Amino acid sequence: MVRETSLFSGSPSELIGRQVAGYRIEEEIGRGGMAVVYRARDLRLDRSVALKLLAPELARNDTFRRRFSHESRAAAAIDHPHIVPVFEAGETDDVLFIAMRYVAGSDLRHLLDRQGPLSPPTAVRIAGQVASALDAAHEHGLVHRDVKPGNILVARGTDSDHPEHAYLTDFGLTKKSLSLTGLTTVGQFVGTLDYVAPEQISGKPVDARCDVYGFACVVYECLSGHPPFQRDDDMALLWAHQYDQPPPLTGSRPDLPAPVDTVFAKALAKSPESRYESCLSFVAALRMALRGDAAPAEGDAAAHPPTQVDVPVLGRDHPEPADPPRPPPRWAEPFF
Numbered sequence: 001m002v003r004e005t006s007l008f009s010g011s012p013s014e015l016i017g018r019q020v021a022g023y024r025i026e027e028e029i030g031r032g033g034m035a036v037v038y039r040a041r042d043l044r045l046d047r048s049v050a051l052k053l054l055a056p057e058l059a060r061n062d063t064f065r066r067r068f069s070h071e072s073r074a075a076a077a078i079d080h081p082h083i084v085p086v087f088e089a090g091e092t093d094d095v096l097f098i099a100m101r102y103v104a105g106s107d108l109r110h111l112l113d114r115q116g117p118l119s120p121p122t123a124v125r126i127a128g129q130v131a132s133a134l135d136a137a138h139e140h141g142l143v144h145r146d147v148k149p150g151n152i153l154v155a156r157g158t159d160s161d162h163p164e165h166a167y168l169t170d171f172g173l174t175k176k177s178l179s180l181t182g183l184t185t186v187g188q189f190v191g192t193l194d195y196v197a198p199e200q201i202s203g204k205p206v207d208a209r210c211d212v213y214g215f216a217c218v219v220y221e222c223l224s225g226h227p228p229f230q231r232d233d234d235m236a237l238l239w240a241h242q243y244d245q246p247p248p249l250t251g252s253r254p255d256l257p258a259p260v261d262t263v264f265a266k267a268l269a270k271s272p273e274s275r276y277e278s279c280l281s282f283v284a285a286l287r288m289a290l291r292g293d294a295a296p297a298e299g300d301a302a303a304h305p306p307t308q309v310d311v312p313v314l315g316r317d318h319p320e321p322a323d324p325p326r327p328p329p330r331w332a333e334p335f336f
């Protein structure tokens, strides 16, 4: 039973100014199907954080709590420039909460709603960042399962070479966690069905390749302005993910080169084995296709390997070369 004093007993706006687990709630910044996200002040470190409070019925479900604690730990252990850092996850006053970095900017959902399709260079830049985050998570054995524009936060970048910085968020808060608890069944998913992989729908075991599919749906939408499948009701949409061929992207973007369609056909293949084996190899193939090159075979995609930085420390006999003088940073036009 929800107590009088519960954090969720009143309307969420009543929480403004209240203190929750060492954070003072300042402003609501968004809400999804099962949580409200606030900008809050971490009173210990005197900094802004995003504080996510999960719906109380989730806290009352033991399976969800166990999975929440397991997956938020796993996600917090990944230190990656394109994954929102989790500062703390826990429970207070019967409410599960996550404190994470406050990302000033917009989420990709709002960006697409406001601006429509992105230019191919912008789409590929953002896609490359999100792909590196997903591949890193997969290397840690985590599958996101809920890749969607609302879970990609876009902040202003550092300079004209990096006009925006994308962050992936919400590991462990997936439809899978919910369905395990019995809180959802097919047809009663929380949130959107636009990015859900065929094997998720049919209840087969999922692995990293379900994120390749969801991610490809997001990138398709970034370029075309709409997700690959659009249907009038949920059942028709679930059917389309499982059995219909995605319409070629060049149908809505005839200005893009034809090899792009081959890349999306592979990334959105019904069978996980037929998809790209990683998100970065999909983005590398897309980048080449956008240049008009034929889609490369798996493996020869022209991905840039990360610069090797874990080299032995240079000794006194080999003094470290001085950094060349850097030009002052040039700020790009604000992206949003």
Ligand SMILES: Nc1ncnc2c1ncn2[C@@H]1O[C@H](COP(=O)(O)OP(=O)(O)O)[C@@H](O)[C@H]1O
Pocket (backbone or CB within 6 Å): 029, 030, 031, 032, 033, 034, 035, 036, 037, 050, 084, 100, 101, 102, 103, 104, 106, 107, 150, 151, 153, 169, 170, 191
């Ligand atoms: N770390 C964060 N920093 C800034 N805004 C955030 C952060 N996390 C989430 N948000 C905002 O809160 C909104 C609601 O988040 P959420 O409850 O996860 O719903 P959904 O993912 O379905 O949009 C997001 O779309 C985003 O705009």
Ligand SMILES: [Mg+2]
Pocket (backbone or CB within 6 Å): 032, 150, 151, 169, 170
């Ligand atoms: Mg989210």
